[in-house]
Amino acid sequence: MSSLFAEIAWRGQPTRIEHAWVGVESAGAPLIVFLHEGLGSLAMWKDFPQRLCDSAGCRGLVYSRPGYGRSTPRAPEEAWGLDFMHRQAHEVLPALLAALGVDTAAHPPWLFGHSDGASIALLHAARFTRQVAGAIVLAPHILVEDLSVASIEQARIAYRETDLRGRLAKYHDDPDSAFWGWNRIWLDPAFRAWSIESEIASIACPLMAVQGLDDEYGTLEQIRGIARRVPGTRLLELPDCGHSPHRDQAAAVIDAAATFIRLNPG
Numbered sequence: 001m002s003s004l005f006a007e008i009a010w011r012g013q014p015t016r017i018e019h020a021w022v023g024v025e026s027a028g029a030p031l032i033v034f035l036h037e038g039l040g041s042l043a044m045w046k047d048f049p050q051r052l053c054d055s056a057g058c059r060g061l062v063y064s065r066p067g068y069g070r071s072t073p074r075a076p077e078e079a080w081g082l083d084f085m086h087r088q089a090h091e092v093l094p095a096l097l098a099a100l101g102v103d104t105a106a107h108p109p110w111l112f113g114h115s116d117g118a119s120i121a122l123l124h125a126a127r128f129t130r131q132v133a134g135a136i137v138l139a140p141h142i143l144v145e146d147l148s149v150a151s152i153e154q155a156r157i158a159y160r161e162t163d164l165r166g167r168l169a170k171y172h173d174d175p176d177s178a179f180w181g182w183n184r185i186w187l188d189p190a191f192r193a194w195s196i197e198s199e200i201a202s203i204a205c206p207l208m209a210v211q212g213l214d215d216e217y218g219t220l221e222q223i224r225g226i227a228r229r230v231p232g233t234r235l236l237e238l239p240d241c242g243h244s245p246h247r248d249q250a251a252a253v254i255d256a257a258a259t260f261i262r263l264n265p266g
Contacts, residue, residue, distance in 0.1 A: 001042060001050070001062060003070060008095040010066065017096050018042050018070040019063035023053025030133065030261065031102065031109040033093070034062040035117030037139075037244075038182040039155075041069030041171045048246050048254075052112070056258035061109070063096060073177035080185045082194055085116060089123035104131035108205075110261060111135040114246060115217065116182070119196060122226070126202045133266040134206035136257050138245045139215055142225050143195040144186075151216050152186045159183070201229045206264040208234040208257065212241025212248060234260060 001020035008015050020042055023029070034049050036042070041064040053060040065088055067074040074080070081087075097104055110133050113121030118140035125132045141148065158164045159179050168175040185191055207230050209223035220237060227233040236256050241248040 001045075003042060005070075006096060006099045008092070008099050010092055010095060015066050015092075016070075016072045017063055017066070017092075017099075019061060019096070019100070022050045022060040022062060023058050026059070030056070030058045030266070031107065032056070032058050032060045032112050032261075033097075033109050034060060035093075035111065035113035035120050036064070036068070037115035037117055038186070039168065039178055040114065040117065041178070043069060043171045045246075048250060049112075051250070052254050052257055055254050056261045058110070058261065061100070061102075065092060067174075067181045068172060068178045070173050073174035074181045076176070078181075080181050082185070082188070082191055084181075084185055085119050085196075086123055089120045090127055093120070093124055094128070104128070108133040108266065112138075112257070113140070114138045115243065116141065122200050122203065123196060125205055125207070126196075126199050129202060129204045132205045134208075134261065134264050135203070136208045136210070136260065137223075137226075138210045138253070139212065139218060139243050140209060140222055140226065141218060142197050142200060142222055144192050145218055145221070147219060148217050149187065149192070152183060156183050156187065197225060197229060200226060203230045206234075206260070207232070208236065208260050210236040210238065210245050210253060210256070212238050212243065212245050214239075214241060215243045217243045 003018050006017045042062050049060045049062045064071040111121035118137035121135050125135045172178045209226045211223045238249045245253050
């Protein structure tokens, strides 16, 4: 994917957003917006967005959130607040879509999110109920579990003691910005109370929630909790699959997601 850059105003500052367009070139095709995980970026999706868009006959918009990839990094002294996913869902994503000329009222896009990006997709769909065609969320978080915290604590050790920082540097201009922004807020004791369980009940668009049975960052309560609060949610629970279904079970995810999009044309 060839990176482009858009500038938005966020927190009173000009903010550069790395993004790329993939998929079919028809302006009339459905648009899928891809939202990456807590340590992800545009480049870390690799060819998955292109493959899904080809299968579904869609256009795709892939981007790196502020602090990630080649987007404006987080300042070293800047600590993300407990509402960091809300701000991405309610402020950054709408600003980016507007900057790119995406008319979400006339042509609502699909959202495809992974992990933190999945939670951001849920929050955006819950707030902008008429401006989302549908959402597909992989390994979402709707509450903080002990399993999540334990795995994120292990990630902190790995970042300090292994080559994890060097591996992340392949995908982020400032890997410290990406890692510590994510890690410190998830391990903040106050974040243990974070939950979006009540907020997601307002989601009105078609919704699919996917999780691996071997997910090391969350239990099946995450997606089953979504289904209890959003009637009609399609659940996909994948065996032999960890926290990244689009990598561990790419073919199954592409088939299920493309079918779901075709069955819900809007």
